[in-house]
Amino acid sequence: MAEVVPVDAQPEPAQTPVQTAPGTEPGPLQIRNMEEQDVDFVGRMLVETFSDKFEHAVGKSRMEGAVQQNTKMYGRSKDVWHRYLVAVYEGRPAGVMALKFHGETTEVDFQCGEACSYLGCCGTCGLFWLGAYTENVNIRVGQCYLDHIGVDADFRGKGIGKILLDRADFEARQRECKSIFLWVKQSNRAVRLYERQGYVVTHPFGGCFSRCTTGSSEWYNMEKQL
Ligand SMILES: CC(C)(COP(=O)(O)OP(=O)(O)OC[C@H]1O[C@@H](n2cnc3c(N)ncnc32)[C@H](O)[C@@H]1OP(=O)(O)O)[C@@H](O)C(=O)NCCC(=O)NCCS
Numbered sequence: 001m002a003e004v005v006p007v008d009a010q011p012e013p014a015q016t017p018v019q020t021a022p023g024t025e026p027g028p029l030q031i032r033n034m035e036e037q038d039v040d041f042v043g044r045m046l047v048e049t050f051s052d053k054f055e056h057a058v059g060k061s062r063m064e065g066a067v068q069q070n071t072k073m074y075g076r077s078k079d080v081w082h083r084y085l086v087a088v089y090e091g092r093p094a095g096v097m098a099l100k101f102h103g104e105t106t107e108v109d110f111q112c113g114e115a116c117s118y119l120g121c122c123g124t125c126g127l128f129w130l131g132a133y134t135e136n137v138n139i140r141v142g143q144c145y146l147d148h149i150g151v152d153a154d155f156r157g158k159g160i161g162k163i164l165l166d167r168a169d170f171e172a173r174q175r176e177c178k179s180i181f182l183w184v185k186q187s188n189r190a191v192r193l194y195e196r197q198g199y200v201v202t203h204p205f206g207g208c209f210s211r212c213t214t215g216s217s218e219w220y221n222m223e224k225q226l
Pocket of ligand 1 (some may be wrong): 049050084149150151152155156157158159160161162163182183184188189190191192194195
């Protein structure tokens with residue numbers, strides 16, 4: 001005869017542990033959505049982090065103009081702030097990344113006239129084509145695109161990039177995505193970080209138009225299954 005187990009002694013049904021969003025636990029690092037106070041940081045960070053692309057697009061002498069133009073543009077593009085996550089380390093802004101999903105418009109409000117005043121005609125043209133190439137990403141249903149990840153040079157190597165990537169996985173899973181992908185230059189040391197985080201190279205891409213717009217013709221598409 002089967003042993004009768006008193007109700008009190010029966011095992012609890014298995015429960016899926018509720019995961020805390022990486023970057024929200026108590027500690028020196030906090031990750032939160034972009035706010036008004038982050039506009040200057042984000043505008044500058046994205047130019048400095050991707051200085052090779054920007055230098056190629058606008059010319060070395062116009063880099064400060066690119067920071068100012070970028071800052072103005074992000075300042076008025078409030079409807080995309082919710083797609084930007086800012087890492088704050090010991091109270092100082094330290095990193096940023098953008099997450100994009102299928103069917104969402106995440107275009108920033110680029111204005112040619114304004115760009116011309118900061119960058120001149122040639123710089124504006126370079127920036128326009130850089131955007132045309134790098135923003136032309138096909139995000140399929142169930143995919144998340146990780147764009148613009150950057151950590152300020154003063155804060156690199158402390159694991160902030162890793163936690164930003166963990167947070168990206170978390171946000172993508174929250175939206176029931178099955179995979180997350182990014183583009184990275186083949187020569188970028190960050191490829192190692194992405195591999196450690198579970199991304200694999202799905203295919204190399206690039207070529208003439210890529211070289212002309214971004215300065216590099218050798219890119220990887222890397223993807224992680226969630
Ligand atoms: C890539 C980046 C976001 C990582 O942030 P981080 O906080 O330094 O990362 P972690 O401390 O968690 O991990 C260290 C790893 O980051 C990468 N990394 C560190 N410094 C880097 C740099 N200057 N450029 C590119 N990758 C770098 C390396 O993969 C490193 O691992 P390794 O020491 O084994 O080579 C940051 O270094 C950065 O902003 N780099 C410049 C911009 C860039 O290349 N962004 C990626 C574009 S796809």
